[in-house]
Amino acid sequence: MKMMSYVSMALAGLTLLCCGPALGATCVTTACHSGIAATKYPHAPVKEGDCASCHTPLAKEHPVQGTKGFALVAKGGALCAKCHDAMGKLPLQHAPAKDGDCVSCHKPHGSNERFLLEAGEDRTPLCLSCHDGEPFKQKYMHGPAAVGSCNACHDPHESKEKALLKGNIKNLCLGCHADFAATLQAAAFVHPPVKNEPCTVCHNPHGSSAPMFLRKKMPDLCVDCHKEIAKKLTGVKFPHKPLTQEGGCTNCHSGHYSKARALLAADEMTICLNCHGKDNLGTPPLKNIKTQIEGKKLLHGPIQKGSCKACHDPHGSNFFRMLPGGYPAELYAPYKDGLYDACLTCHEKNLLRFQETSLYTKFRNGKRNLHWVHVVNRKGRTCRICHEPHASDEQHLIRKEGATFGGWKIPLNFKGTETGGSCAPGCHKAFIYDRVKAQVYH
Amino acid sequence: MQASCKRCRRTSVLKMLALSLALALGAGCAGKTANIGPVFWPPPPDAPHIQYLTGINTSRDVGEKKNQDAFSLIVTGTDQATRVRKLGKSYGIAAANNKLYLAEIGNMEVVVIDPVKGVFESPSGLLDPRGKLKVPVNVAVDKTGNLYVADTGRGEVVVYAPDGHFVKAIGKEFPPTSKIVAVATYEDNLYLLDAGTGEIRVLDIKSGEQVTTLGKIDKQGQSLVLPTNLSFDDKGFIYVTNTGNNRVMKYDRDGNYLGNVGGIGDRVGNFSRPKGIAVDKAGRIYVVDAAFSMVQVFDDKMHILTFFGEPGHEAGSLNLPAGIAVSNENLDIYQKFAAPGFKVETLIYVVNQLGQEFNIPRISVYGMGKMEGANYDPPPPPKAKDQTKPKAAQ
Numbered sequence: 001m002k003m004m005s006y007v008s009m010a011l012a013g014l015t016l017l018c019c020g021p022a023l024g025a026t027c028v029t030t031a032c033h034s035g036i037a038a039t040k041y042p043h044a045p046v047k048e049g050d051c052a053s054c055h056t057p058l059a060k061e062h063p064v065q066g067t068k069g070f071a072l073v074a075k076g077g078a079l080c081a082k083c084h085d086a087m088g089k090l091p092l093q094h095a096p097a098k099d100g101d102c103v104s105c106h107k108p109h110g111s112n113e114r115f116l117l118e119a120g121e122d123r124t125p126l127c128l129s130c131h132d133g134e135p136f137k138q139k140y141m142h143g144p145a146a147v148g149s150c151n152a153c154h155d156p157h158e159s160k161e162k163a164l165l166k167g168n169i170k171n172l173c174l175g176c177h178a179d180f181a182a183t184l185q186a187a188a189f190v191h192p193p194v195k196n197e198p199c200t201v202c203h204n205p206h207g208s209s210a211p212m213f214l215r216k217k218m219p220d221l222c223v224d225c226h227k228e229i230a231k232k233l234t235g236v237k238f239p240h241k242p243l244t245q246e247g248g249c250t251n252c253h254s255g256h257y258s259k260a261r262a263l264l265a266a267d268e269m270t271i272c273l274n275c276h277g278k279d280n281l282g283t284p285p286l287k288n289i290k291t292q293i294e295g296k297k298l299l300h301g302p303i304q305k306g307s308c309k310a311c312h313d314p315h316g317s318n319f320f321r322m323l324p325g326g327y328p329a330e331l332y333a334p335y336k337d338g339l340y341d342a343c344l345t346c347h348e349k350n351l352l353r354f355q356e357t358s359l360y361t362k363f364r365n366g367k368r369n370l371h372w373v374h375v376v377n378r379k380g381r382t383c384r385i386c387h388e389p390h391a392s393d394e395q396h397l398i399r400k401e402g403a404t405f406g407g408w409k410i411p412l413n414f415k416g417t418e419t420g421g422s423c424a425p426g427c428h429k430a431f432i433y434d435r436v437k438a439q440v441y442h
Numbered sequence: 443m444q445a446s447c448k449r450c451r452r453t454s455v456l457k458m459l460a461l462s463l464a465l466a467l468g469a470g471c472a473g474k475t476a477n478i479g480p481v482f483w484p485p486p487p488d489a490p491h492i493q494y495l496t497g498i499n500t501s502r503d504v505g506e507k508k509n510q511d512a513f514s515l516i517v518t519g520t521d522q523a524t525r526v527r528k529l530g531k532s533y534g535i536a537a538a539n540n541k542l543y544l545a546e547i548g549n550m551e552v553v554v555i556d557p558v559k560g561v562f563e564s565p566s567g568l569l570d571p572r573g574k575l576k577v578p579v580n581v582a583v584d585k586t587g588n589l590y591v592a593d594t595g596r597g598e599v600v601v602y603a604p605d606g607h608f609v610k611a612i613g614k615e616f617p618p619t620s621k622i623v624a625v626a627t628y629e630d631n632l633y634l635l636d637a638g639t640g641e642i643r644v645l646d647i648k649s650g651e652q653v654t655t656l657g658k659i660d661k662q663g664q665s666l667v668l669p670t671n672l673s674f675d676d677k678g679f680i681y682v683t684n685t686g687n688n689r690v691m692k693y694d695r696d697g698n699y700l701g702n703v704g705g706i707g708d709r710v711g712n713f714s715r716p717k718g719i720a721v722d723k724a725g726r727i728y729v730v731d732a733a734f735s736m737v738q739v740f741d742d743k744m745h746i747l748t749f750f751g752e753p754g755h756e757a758g759s760l761n762l763p764a765g766i767a768v769s770n771e772n773l774d775i776y777q778k779f780a781a782p783g784f785k786v787e788t789l790i791y792v793v794n795q796l797g798q799e800f801n802i803p804r805i806s807v808y809g810m811g812k813m814e815g816a817n818y819d820p821p822p823p824p825k826a827k828d829q830t831k832p833k834a835a836q
Contacts, residue, residue, distance in 0.1 A: 354698050367696070
């Protein structure tokens with residue numbers, strides 16, 4: 001008799017165990033759904049065996065062949081919203097989240113990666129399953145994009161910023177680029193787009209084919225705004241080499257901020273002499289302007305103020321030596337109108353116009369214009385035969401050693417007086433000239 | 443002219459009285475622009491550059507602040523009758539030493555208008571028999587204050603010292619065809635415009651010796667042609683108005699021809715009867731055209747800028763204008779005639795030979811300046827299609 005009651009009780013308990021859905025028995029511990037919880041990071045309800053919080057039974061018995069035993073408690077996002085914060089608080093939403101399609105990214109029961117995602121820290125396989133992968137195959141990639149840390153910048157669900165960014169673009173960038181932010185604050189001169197526009201105006205935040213993942217390579221990017229410079233890059237006869245070399249505009253200018261004007265790293269002359277103050281730079285080598293001007297008594301006009309660009313256009317020009325107007329390249333040049341426009345931009349425009357003058361030059365014998373005699377008359381001697389272009393110890397920037405005439409330097413032996421002067425050059429016999437009392441030459 | 447018969451003399455006296463009365467009345471009205479409003483060039487709605495300020499006819503027009511009738515005909519200080527001194531028909535004018543020097547052909551005099559002291563004066567040398575003038579047409583003042591008067595009746599340039607006494611007369615040595623119509627000074631030289639021989643005679647100011655001549659050039663179209671007036675700019679270039687070719691010709695002091703502007707025509711920038719010429723500190727060239735009855739203004743590159751004084755205005759029109767002078771002196775004295783907000787930077791004095799019966803003053807005074815708050819910027823260039831990017835430093 002007693003044996004029978006134990007057996008019945010055992011049988012009843014067994015039945016309950018098998019058939020009673022909420023009586024301590026969990027779905028995942030039986031042989032039917034064991035795999036569901038077998039993940040590194042199970043979904044909390046799954047971990048607690050609380051299948052009923054999502055799945056509600058449709059029939060008393062389960063499983064029944066041919067019918068669905070359970071239905072979801074709610075559809076789509078509404079189901080998840082029962083425990084998780086609902087979407088829709090912020091204006092922009094990630095499409096799957098908006099559509100309530102949470103499971104397109106999150107595995108509802110559990111995953112071997114955090115956040116119920118299929119992908120780990122490198123979200124590339126997950127995100128690029130919907131998003132175009134082309135931008136992420138560029139030559140130069142932004143760190144986070146390169147390693148798939150999409151969520152370093154983008155909120156996967158919703159945001160008030162465009163592109164689901166986690167914050168305003170500039171603050172977002174400077175949040176990581178904090179050292180840049182600090183020096184930017186202290187900078188004397190800031191490139192206006194850096195001050196007023198988001199970084200993405202110049203940089204592609206994912207990557208690009210240009211160094212520093214600029215949207216376009218330099219100088220194309222720069223001339224989009226600096227249109228006048230564009231005119232100088234295409235089709236000038238004498239371009240400035242750094243513009244076409246690697247680094248482009250940044251060979252002289254900083255793209256972001258600087259200590260000196262015009263976004264230069266230092267004052268104008270220091271920048272120029274960085275290259276033009278060396279002995280063996282380039283083929284053929286650039287003339288060392290530093291040795292030309294160092295320690296000299298007289299500097300040519302604007303050089304006194306540390307300006308090279310008063311005469312030489314740093315972006316290039318259509319004239320020899322990137323000058324603002326014509327200037328012959330050779331020692332001798334037959335004179336014609338406009339040949340010396342570069343010099344006459346500043347110097348007396350009528351200097352070479354008249355054979356006789358008492359007004360336009362002090363280099364005259366009586367009224368006989370000796371500049372005309374030398375430059376305009378006969379074969380035409382250019383300014384460089386007598387004058388240094390940058391600096392000299394002699395008055396009027398006269399060359400002490402003389403112009404290079406092949407293997408020789410033609411000395412001038414110029415001496416100035418109050419009303420004139422004299423030259424005993426290697427070109428002709430010694431002549432004296434006097435403005436007041438014209439010398440007679442025999 | 444003396445009328446021989448009594449009746450004619452009486453008539454001419456009556457005519458003169460009537461004319462004087464008309465002049466007195468007219469003179470009393472001229473110079474007052476009340477109830478008319480400011481007269482600007484260019485006219486509104488453009489931003490104004492030139493305004494007609496006032497006119498000078500009598501000593502009252504400069505002596506308002508001081509003694510109402512203060513004048514001194516003779517500087518020597520002898521008996522001065524207190525009467526209002528009226529200006530007669532005039533031609534040339536010069537501005538220097540805070541004064542205006544006017545060649546009064548009609549009165550055969552030169553009058554020195556001093557708006558600071560508020561008086562009209564005449565050089566005492568006019569009383570000197572050697573210094574008596576016949577037909578004074580143009581005047582100039584050198585840097586020490588000597589006054590040079592080109593007198594075509596005498597065929598000479600008469601020189602008076604700063605204190606007014608007669609110094610000398612230049613011109614006896616010139617050929618009989620010579621006719622000095624204008625005079626100018628620059629640094630140490632005196633420049634006499636000889637319309638008779640078609641050249642500029644350059645004299646050393648101290649010695650009076652002729653140094654050279656300018657204006658006759660072998661190349662066609664570069665020589666003076668019946669010149670009438672000349673002026674220097676600050677840089678020492680010479681501008682001469684020529685009746686023969688209706689052009690202003692520019693030369694340097696070496697005599698090199700540097701260009702011209704004008705030509706006969708009725709377009710702006712052309713001349714019909716160019717007369718007086720003046721150049722201001724900014725290099726702007728003012729040319730009086732007697733036929734068009736206006737002054738045309740050119741920039742330092744001899745491009746036409748504007749014109750002013752043409753007939754038709756209630757105030758500010760010219761009538762057979764002749765001489766012209768520009769000056770930066772005494773701006774404060776004439777600023778009060780300017781419209782509120784219009785700041786005068788350069789004063790322009792134009793001599794009218796006729797028109798007093800129409801309230802045209804003997805000397806019309808204009809101010810070149812700027813109106814506060816007005817937009818003087820050139821109009822913006824036409825917009826390019828793509829304006830999305832901010833304009834960057836070039």
